[in-house]
Amino acid sequence: MKEADRLSESEAVLEHEHPKELKHHFDTVEQQAECSLLGMWAFLLTEVMFFAGMFGAYTVYRNLYPEAFASTSRFMSIALGGTNTAVLIFSSLTMALAVRSAQLGKKKSLILFLLFTLILGCVFLTIKYFEYHEKWVDHHIPGPSFHYDIPQYAHTVQILFFLYFAMTGMHALHMIVGAGLLITLMIMAARNKFSAAWYTPVEMIGLYWHFVDIVWIFLFPLLYLIGRR
Amino acid sequence: MTTHVVPVRNYVMVFLALMVLTGTTIAVSTIELGPWNFVVALTIAVIKALLVIMFFMHVKGAKPLTKLFVGAGFFWMAILIVFVLSDYFSRGWQPLVKWL
Numbered sequence: 001m002k003e004a005d006r007l008s009e010s011e012a013v014l015e016h017e018h019p020k021e022l023k024h025h026f027d028t029v030e031q032q033a034e035c036s037l038l039g040m041w042a043f044l045l046t047e048v049m050f051f052a053g054m055f056g057a058y059t060v061y062r063n064l065y066p067e068a069f070a071s072t073s074r075f076m077s078i079a080l081g082g083t084n085t086a087v088l089i090f091s092s093l094t095m096a097l098a099v100r101s102a103q104l105g106k107k108k109s110l111i112l113f114l115l116f117t118l119i120l121g122c123v124f125l126t127i128k129y130f131e132y133h134e135k136w137v138d139h140h141i142p143g144p145s146f147h148y149d150i151p152q153y154a155h156t157v158q159i160l161f162f163l164y165f166a167m168t169g170m171h172a173l174h175m176i177v178g179a180g181l182l183i184t185l186m187i188m189a190a191r192n193k194f195s196a197a198w199y200t201p202v203e204m205i206g207l208y209w210h211f212v213d214i215v216w217i218f219l220f221p222l223l224y225l226i227g228r229r
Numbered sequence: 230m231t232t233h234v235v236p237v238r239n240y241v242m243v244f245l246a247l248m249v250l251t252g253t254t255i256a257v258s259t260i261e262l263g264p265w266n267f268v269v270a271l272t273i274a275v276i277k278a279l280l281v282i283m284f285f286m287h288v289k290g291a292k293p294l295t296k297l298f299v300g301a302g303f304f305w306m307a308i309l310i311v312f313v314l315s316d317y318f319s320r321g322w323q324p325l326v327k328w329l
Contacts, residue, residue: 045302056313093244096285210285221270225258
């Protein structure tokens with residue numbers, strides 16, 4: 001046997017010894033999983049910085065025009081905002097349970113929990129739609145047709161509504177992306193792509209979903225609750 | 230993967246804690262506390278975020294490298310917020326000719 005043939009044969013043997021989900025550039029499955037985890041956190045932390053910039057802008061303007069900002073609190077529905085908070089926290093629970101099902105290799109409950117999470121995400125977006133619609137009807141969308149009952153606050157309140165739409169809009173966009181990711185996961189799970197040995201995408205998208213939940217955890221008190229009295 | 234499987238009970242407990250905290254923050258917002266309303270609302274939000282990060286995102290029980298990574302990231306965010314705000318709040322403001 002030639003040297004080259006023997007080499008390729010030994011490589012073939014090596015390939016069979018690898019678990020099928022282990023990529024060649026990693027030594028072990030654990031190393032690969034840890035790499036994915038750190039990579040996902042690096043991405044999420046850029047997202048944290050992105051949203052933190054908007055939260056910073058909000059805080060600066062809030063402190064510049066406290067009375068004008070406080071006067072908008074009667075247009076923020078605590079009932080809708082509070083319901084959405086509960087819906088999103090509940091969806092985080094179902095997502096955590098989906099990851100748990102994946103860890104145990106339970107395909108059916110994984111798909112079911114992903115579906116629950118997706119439905120709750122859609123409920124959130126539907127409620128958000130009704131809130132946006134109300135703002136549209138009240139002429140509270142920044143732009144030429146913006147109207148505010150207290151004329152001396154009209155300009156500064158427009159800044160608040162701009163920040164409101166920028167922050168909740170970016171958050172809603174993340175929810176829409178998350179919904180697409182959940183559907184992808186459900187298809188992958190149905191095609192038996194995951195096992196108790198490998199479920200990295202479920203875990204990573206779970207982290208993403210919880211991150212989106214955390215953004216709302218800060219948006220809710222800042223936009224709906226502060227300055228309510 | 231080596232991740233430890235957490236009992237369902239733990240997740241449900243975290244969920245209930247988050248719900249109770251949400252109720253608390255709504256209830257407190259109806260009480261007049263002056264500047265403390267902001268402090269209380271933000272403190273509760275930070276506690277809720279920590280619960281999600283620690284238990285739902287499994288940072289509690291994660292490897293030290295992951296913890297360092299996450300901690301460093303949030304420290305970086307703190308730099309962004311603290312430095313921006315200290316700049317805005319510690320300098321005099323010229324009256325603006327136009328609204329901004």
